Amino acid sequence: MTVAYLGLGANLGDARQTLKDTVVCLAQQHTITVLARSSLYRTAPIDAGGDDYLNCVVKLETTLTVRHLLALCHKIELHFGRERPFRNAPRTLDLDILLYGDQVIDESDLSVPHPRLTERAFVLVPLVELDPDLIIPQRGRADAFLAAVAEQRIEKMKSPCQCPVLNALGGGSNESAQTTKGRCS
Ligand code: ADP
Ligand code: MG
Numbered sequence: 001m002t003v004a005y006l007g008l009g010a011n012l013g014d015a016r017q018t019l020k021d022t023v024v025c026l027a028q029q030h031t032i033t034v035l036a037r038s039s040l041y042r043t044a045p046i047d048a049g050g051d052d053y054l055n056c057v058v059k060l061e062t063t064l065t066v067r068h069l070l071a072l073c074h075k076i077e078l079h080f081g082r083e084r085p086f087r088n089a090p091r092t093l094d095l096d097i098l099l100y101g102d103q104v105i106d107e108s109d110l111s112v113p114h115p116r117l118t119e120r121a122f123v124l125v126p127l128v129e130l131d132p133d134l135i136i137p138q139r140g141r142a143d144a145f146l147a148a149v150a151e152q153r154i155e156k157m158k159s160p161c162q163c164p165v166l167n168a169l170g171g172g173s174n175e176s177a178q179t180t181k182g183r184c185s
Contacts, residue, residue: 004061032061046152099113124145
């Protein structure tokens with residue numbers, strides 16, 4: 001079992017619903033146990049036009065190898081209609097591997113820790129929300145990079161659920177148990 005962190009982002013279509021459905025989709029995999037989900041954040045696009053993004057980070061435990069986890073991320077992106085017309089194009093879903101245990105991978109099609117992890121408030125802030133003492137392999141404490149991204153616009157979304165008990169149980173969310181697109185296999 002390896003603990004991994006995935007970064008989720010969307011700025012096309014019903015981004016909030018897509019992120020929630022993606023978490024359900026991950027949880028439905030028999031190879032994955034979802035351990036926690038950060039709050040949802042509204043963030044400014046970086047190096048791109050288009051609408052604001054919604055982002056969150058999911059912490060999970062998995063029996064998948066990192067390569068199989070990447071393949072699953074691509075499959076789920078496709079399931080939610082991801083297209084790549086040009087670099088940094090608006091997207092229905094972006095699913096990136098931020099961390100995979102303490103592994104460091106530097107290959108043409110896979111870099112872990114994610115290369116822009118420490119430069120992007122939209123992944124750093126939710127990561128530190130989930131794990132305030134998180135250590136990034138070869139880079140040190142995640143929270144040490146927060147000051148450098150303080151200028152990037154990021155706003156924590158209020159949960160539509162006002163019940164403190166449910167929010168505590170659900171990590172600040174009240175997502176439904178079903179995806180709107182049916183079972184994600
Ligand atoms: P973005 O860099 O904006 O996330 P894409 O989602 O289109 O762009 O990803 C482009 C490629 O980045 C993927 O096809 C994948 O092979 C590669 N990649 C490298 N490292 C990672 C990672 N840690 N997580 C996800 N994709 C990665
Ligand atoms: Mg990506």
